[in-house]
Amino acid sequence: FNFNLFFSSPPGILKRSRIEIIAEKPLSKSLLSGQGSGSLILNEAENLLEGYEQGKLRMLPNIEDIKKRVEHQFLKGRSALWKDSAMRVLNSLCRSNTKELFGSRHPMNISKMLERPGITILEMDIELPNSLRILFQESLFLYILLDLLSKGETDKLRLFLICEEAQHLFPSSFHEQRVAGEVIQNLYREGRKLGLGIYSLIQEPNSIPNYAYQCKTQIHFTNNTYKDISTITGSMFMKPHETRYLDYIWVGKAIAKIKGRAKNCLIKTPPPLPLKKVTDEELKELSKKRQEKN
Incomplete structure (x- = not known):
């Protein structure tokens, strides 16, 4: 699954808006990056996007490009601490097993994948660390939510999600309740008016939150x-x-x-x-x- 965390956005959604949302919510929550480190990553991502849109960069930017720009900055005092936090976040996203998942230069067109007929099966990697699993889950569902929002409200069914072992999608531990669940909650509460149908397969009914019972x-x-x-x-x-x-x-x-x-x-x-x-x-x-x- 090739994905670009910052620079993949649905049609009708500005890439700059996508970058701001990712830096503010999923990234800061899953990897516990503060406002200072988040602002460093956000600024460099916006600079790279501007260069790409102006034709200065031939290839689509990715996480490694942001890491290089942050790494070459010379900062002092509190800004240096922000840089250390930002480098910790970026290093975890640039490892060999997550490089293509979060920073592919040739990401999949998820919008076309959602619109094509047939069934698409996406298996979550159980070997992925918990924080990165939360980040991928939140960013993917955020992409789906933004894609539906860009098309507006409708009474017709646009997309039907079948979530097997759906209890793993909801925050269960104390850490997950602090950092995750906001996007999936919006899907359950607002998905119907956007043409989204959700079919949840759950083994333990008591393990899911109340908003999932709005079906x-x-x-x-x-x-x-x-x-x-x-x-x-x-x-x-x-x-x-x-x-x-x-x-x-x-x-x-x-x-x-x-x-x-x-x-x-x-x-x-x-x-x-x-x-x-x-x-x-x-x-x-x-x-x-x-x-x-x-």
């Missing part, structure tokens, strides 16, 4: 813990005597609710279709082969 459709499979059951009964407005129904749910069954259309009801999920039909004779042959091997 109109809820489907809950079997849950065993007290916190999960309490969360489900509260979100579906189940009466006290209806709580025991959750214990009757078995494999392939779920309780569903569509706000304004269907009240709480039991549904069955169809089994997956077989790839091909298997006859009894084929099953007998397979069982004989397994017995011979054993």
